[in-house]
Amino acid sequence: MxxxxxxxxxxxxxxxxxxxxxxxxxxxxxxxxxxxxxxxxxxxxxxxxxxxxxxxxxxxxxxxxxxxxxxxxxxxxxxxxxxxxxxxxxxxxxxxxxxxxxxxEDRRLGIPGENLDAVYGSGQFVAWYNGIPDSRDLDPVLDGKSVAIIGNGNVALDIARLLGKTPDELAASDLCAHARAAFAAARIEDIWLIGRRGPPEASFTTAELAEFGELSRVAVLVDPAQLPQTLPEGLQEEQRKLAEKNLDVLQGYAARGQQPERPLRLHFVFNAAPIEIRGEHRARELVLEKTRIENGRAIPGGETFTIPADTVICAIGYxxxxxxxxxxxxxxxxxxxxxxxxxxxxxxxxxxxxxxxxxxxxxxxxxxxxxxxxxxxxxxxxxxxxxxxxxxxxxxxxxxxxxxDFAGWQKINAAEVAAGQGRQREKLTRIGELLAAAQN
Ligand SMILES: Cc1cc2nc3c(=O)[nH]c(=O)nc-3n(C[C@H](O)[C@H](O)[C@H](O)COP(=O)(O)OP(=O)(O)OC[C@H]3O[C@@H](n4cnc5c(N)ncnc54)[C@H](O)[C@@H]3O)c2cc1C
Structure with missing residues (x-):
């Protein structure tokens, strides 16, 4: 050959x-x-x-x-x-x-209200703040006090953390200029992180969960009643270890209490399945149904409650x-x-x-x-x-x-690093700009 x-x-x-x-x-x-x-x-x-x-x-x-x-x-x-x-x-x-x-491509929730304005898939939202050209003009609505993020994986945590950080805490990042401006202008007071299942089933990793403890303006609110005393039977070894470590961190948050001096509250809401997004033309509230876990699955229990949600971001997979x-x-x-x-x-x-x-x-x-x-x-x-x-x-x-070609990418890279002026880089976010830089 x-x-x-x-x-x-x-x-x-x-x-x-x-x-x-x-x-x-x-x-x-x-x-x-x-x-x-x-x-x-x-x-x-x-x-x-x-x-x-x-x-x-x-x-x-x-x-x-x-x-x-x-x-x-x-x-x-x-x-x-x-x-x-x-x-x-x-x-x-x-x-x-x-x-x-x-x-x-974002997976969809398949619930009423999903097509309202101010409802986004995490894929488009993340692509927007990371400067991917297709999502550059998403301009997500971040004008309200309350944002609901649906999902219990690291992507949901990423979004909550970035919304929770102050401009100073974001200084070392390469968050794009358009997203920095939008985050700085937002006046969010409550972020709700919604999981259909409980803390033992959450897939976020402990380091990412623990990072919220370091954010200066965020009070992390965990209801101790939502934290199980013992882990359910039947968890795989790896999931059991992860659940133990995550529970430790969540218990630490629960012990901190309200921290009323902090202007932004991050609420962990477990065992709650989204069933409807309500609002006139745009999201205003999210209706949730309490669940219980059977064989690792979330079973709706019939009892519903509502949280304010001026923006809804669904991080439930791709x-x-x-x-x-x-x-x-x-x-x-x-x-x-x-x-x-x-x-x-x-x-x-x-x-x-x-x-x-x-x-x-x-x-x-x-x-x-x-x-x-x-x-x-x-x-x-x-x-x-x-x-x-x-x-x-x-x-x-x-x-x-x-x-x-590769040389073109290197030129794009150099242009972005130069535009960063001390930051990691300032990304070029439009196809025309990228092609012009590649040919420069
Ligand atoms: C929001 C988010 C945050 C994450 N954070 C972390 C993290 O902190 N740490 C970590 O280790 N992992 C993280 N991951 C996971 C990690 O990104 C994935 O494991 C990894 O990127 C998957 O690699 P891939 O090459 O299979 O897919 P991708 O990274 O998606 O690459 C696919 C490529 O194919 C290209 N493509 C698509 N369609 C076409 C087409 N028709 N023609 C030509 N090209 C095409 C795309 O432009 C893309 O460049 C994260 C994932 C997400 C979604």
Whole structure:
């Protein structure tokens, strides 16, 4: 098998795509690896999801940057499969195609009032504050005193924390200028964090939960009656350990009491399922139904109550967005695959394969496993001499597409860092600005 002849395309330059590129680059020296992304910028949710005040987590982008800059690897940003190039075209051009498109679409609550103004999915809200061009003009309504965030994962905590921080506490972040201005203008007094299940079932991690204790203007309100004395039977070992640590932190908050001198209250509300968002044209209140837990599931108990909610943000998970021709499992909201194999020569890895779960490094093992699978398949079916990127370059040029290459990304990066003027960076948030910086 002549390794130089292998042409590999990876669709999605997020963590999973970068891990796959790295693994295949090492195992198949001489392979030509093209990494496509719909955005002019790489790194997926590391740039567009991870909270802007968690710069330590974002540092992993340096490792991905090294991968994309390696010999034999090309970055083709601003190229979306399904828009600029079809699945069939890309599949027929490369020996190996790996789909790593993540999961970008918000899951919906499916309750009345979800379409009112001032109701957002966490995906769009997070993309807005992180400067992803599609959501740049979301301009979320943050004019009221009360914000309800639905979900008990780290994304819900991220949003609550960013809304709770003072401008000074956000100074070291790369929160975009438009979001800084909107947060500074907001006059929020109450943030409600709503979980359908109880503290033992919550999926947020302890470090993120403990961070609220450090915020200067936030009083964290936890009703001790909502904290169980013992953990339920049947929790998996890992969940049990997490629940114990989280309960410790929540008990600490409960012991602090009201802290009336603090202007912003963060209320943890457990065992409450959203059943309706009410308001005229826009959200004003959220109706919740109390639940009890049976076999890990939240069972509605019939008793309802209402909280004020001038803005509602739903952080209840994501689905992948398929492009025409891509085998897709609509029930799960993921690419259809069998252990990473989508169809002959096509593979999937990361959130679009497993669903939207797991931190950045969790995608590494997945991508390494897919790389091994690809190697095993190549050993049985050696590449048949497909043309690779040259044919795609010609198609893109004919369509007037404007790919951003690795050097273009480096120019964008330099422009953003320079615009930061002491902050980490000031992101460029519009496609036109990004393309202009890439060509500068
Ligand atoms: C709000 C939020 C906060 C998070 N915070 C943390 C954290 O603090 N720490 C942590 O470890 N993990 C965090 N995670 C999880 C982490 O971001 C994921 O584990 C990881 O990003 C998944 O990687 P991926 O490559 O599978 O998907 P993604 O990161 O989503 O990358 C997918 C890429 O595919 C591209 N793409 C999509 N469709 C197309 C198309 N049609 N054509 C071309 N390109 C396409 C996208 O633009 C994107 O760049 C967070 C996730 C979210 C949602």
């Amino acid at each position: 002549s390794q130089a002849a292998i042409h590999i395309a990876i669709v999605g330059a997020g963590p999973s795509g970068c891990y796959v590129a790295d693994a295949l680059g090492r195992k198949l020296p001489g392979a030509r690896i093209d990494v496509f992304d719909r955005l002019p910028t790489p790194f997926g949710l590391v740039r567009g999801g991870v909270a802007p005040d968690h710069q330590g987590t974002k540092n992993i982008a340096r490792q991905f940057e090294r991968t994309l800059g390696k010999k034999g690897v090309r970055f083709l940003g601003n190229i979306a499969v399904g828009r600029d190039i079809s699945y069939e075209e890309i599949k027929s051009a490369y020996d190996v195609l790996v789909i790593t498109i993540g999961a970008l 689905r992948s967005t398929p492009f025409p021709g891509l085998p897709f499992d609509h029930a799960r909201g993921t690419v259809a695959h069998e252990q990473g194999r989508v169809e002959t020569g096509v593979y999937a890895s990361g959130w679009c394969k497993r669903g939207p779960q797991g931190v950045v490094p969790a995608n590494r093992a997945d991508s390494l496993a897919v790389a091994e699978l690809i190697l095993a398949d190549l050993a049985i079916h050696p590449p048949s001499g497909k043309p690779g990127g040259t044919v795609i370059d010609a198609l893109l040029a004919g369509r007037g597409a404007r790919p951003v």
